[in-house]
Amino acid sequence: MAKFLIDVNLPYYFSIWNNSDCCHMLDINETWTDEKIWEYAKKNQFIIVTKDADFSIKALTLGTPPKVIHIKTGNMKMKEFYEYLNRIWIDILVQIKDNNIINVYNNRLELIN
Numbered sequence: 546m547a548k549f550l551i552d553v554n555l556p557y558y559f560s561i562w563n564n565s566d567c568c569h570m571l572d573i574n575e576t577w578t579d580e581k582i583w584e585y586a587k588k589n590q591f592i593i594v595t596k597d598a599d600f601s602i603k604a605l606t607l608g609t610p611p612k613v614i615h616i617k618t619g620n621m622k623m624k625e626f627y628e629y630l631n632r633i634w635i636d637i638l639v640q641i642k643d644n645n646i647i648n649v650y651n652n653r654l655e656l657i658n
Contacts, residue, residue: 547641550586552595555616559627561634562594579603586611592641601646605657609645618651 551562553570562569568591570582577585579599586593592612593600601615614637618626629651640647640656648655 547638548589548591549614550582550589550591550593550611552582552593552597552600554596555594556623556627559630561631567594583611601648604646612641612645614641614647614649616649618649621651 547566549562549567551557551567551569553575555569557569557571570577573585574581579597582593583600583603585591587610590610592614594614594616596616598615600613604611604613616630618629621629630649633649633654636654637647637649640654644656644658646657648657
């Protein structure tokens with residue numbers, strides 16, 4: 546089963562990542578640089594879930610692992626954001642198995658292998 550590292554810029558209390566397969570950066574160290582987060586995720590076989598474009602750029606230039614789920618939904622109300630992610634999370638879990646980057650837009654998933 547995949548393990549997910551939830552970036553500090555995403556909500557802490559979402560039930561979809563409140564389980565043993567997910568770890569939020571607030572539980573590790575919220576002050577780490579992107580480089581340190583990248584190396585930690587790589588070493589510990591985490592998939593990075595983030596709103597930060599830097600991780601997608603790293604995956605494209607350095608290659609993977611770690612894989613990246615880049616959330617690009619723009620501004621959404623928290624309830625709407627949660628409901629949307631909750632609705633598509635299973636699809637994301639299925640698609641990340643065969644793809645290195647998933648860009649999550651508010652109307653589609655973009656898969657990059």
